[in-house]
Amino acid sequence: MIRKSFFVSLCIIWFSSDTFVYTDEVMSVTEGESVTLNTDIKLSGQIEEIVWTHKINNLDNIIAEIKGKNINIYPNVVYGDRLQMDNHTGSLTIRNITTEHSGLYKLLIRNDRALSQKTFTVTVYAHLPFPVISRNCSLSSSSSSERSSVSRLSVLCSVLNVSAVSLSWYKGNSVLSNISVSNLSISLSLPLEVEYQDNNTYSCVVNNPITNRTTHLNTSQTCQERSEPLQNSHLVGITVSVILVLVVSSAVLIYFHQRKCKSAN
Incomplete structure (x- = not known):
């Protein structure tokens, strides 16, 4: 299950920090791609904790975090095994992304007495069909x-x-x-x-x-393609009519020939 939080209490502790830095990024991607949400940092001993959240049903759900040297990715039905964290930067990669992964992602980094937050608004578009x-x-x-x-x-x-x-x-x-x-x-x-x-x-x-x-x-090709069946149907109709005339004529000739033979006898 998605881990719901202790995120609120986490924010209360972190907002007592001396520094708060906020940045925002907007991303648009196509379904099936791999997307990396970058922290733009390098992990060091000074960084105590990194938390990634995804807002689902108006709740910030923790999906991955780093505490000290421990990396935790929380399995859930929404992501399966799609999530991957870079152990050098803390950046989060979502592989084979789908439309249900659209939404607001938050990155919180605690570094000594400083706190920084970065948000990613991710929109995932389905593949377009050809008209x-x-x-x-x-x-x-x-x-x-x-x-x-x-x-x-x-x-x-x-x-x-x-x-x-x-x-x-x-x-x-x-x-x-x-x-x-x-x-x-x-x-x-x-x-x-x-x-x-x-x-x-x-x-x-x-x-x-x-x-x-x-x-x-292609207007020309379209009409020509449609006219060929019409021409063929006319030819078939003419052919059938000719055959019917020949059959009827033959039947009439045979009938009169037989009557003539009977009269002669």
Whole structure:
């Protein structure tokens, strides 16, 4: 289990020290990476104690500490065997980090009569999926005054089970439309309609504060791919019709031939 504290009493003792130094650091990482929270010190005989805590459910839980020459890493269901402490610096490494390891970490160092604290606000982002573009080519009249028709392409860009991301359609480097979601894990979709064989470059991008994934749209290839099955279906229909005509014609000829033979007899 996570060790809950004697942390409050620890602070009461340490705040009676002569010196207090406070620093803060913000870190953003991707799930699966290894992250090191650095103490920026070298351990010596003057350092009496180092304590690492992680705030879970509004409680500062002690996850690792050094007392004198003893290093203690407290096993728990949240971290498993992911935690590792550097015995020369006291820095804490979290291997194969996951989103549940996001949050506030505190480092407390007691050195003779001085106390220093360093906090790390760690945000862990899940791996982003590539956007999926579904397509539908259709013919529609360009205007009431024109007799010709313009082939248009309706597309839908989607990502599943994402949080803290934005989904955007780009035309070149310009944003056409976008939609965002905060920490709630949901699926996002964003429609777009363009003309068939439009020479502009269109792309759908999903991004969070540290990375992005892009899927490009090829309007020409998309419509050609969809037109081939249509052409093939027309050919199949024509072939079936011809065969039916031949079969019916043959049956009629055979019928009249048999009647003629019976009449001659």
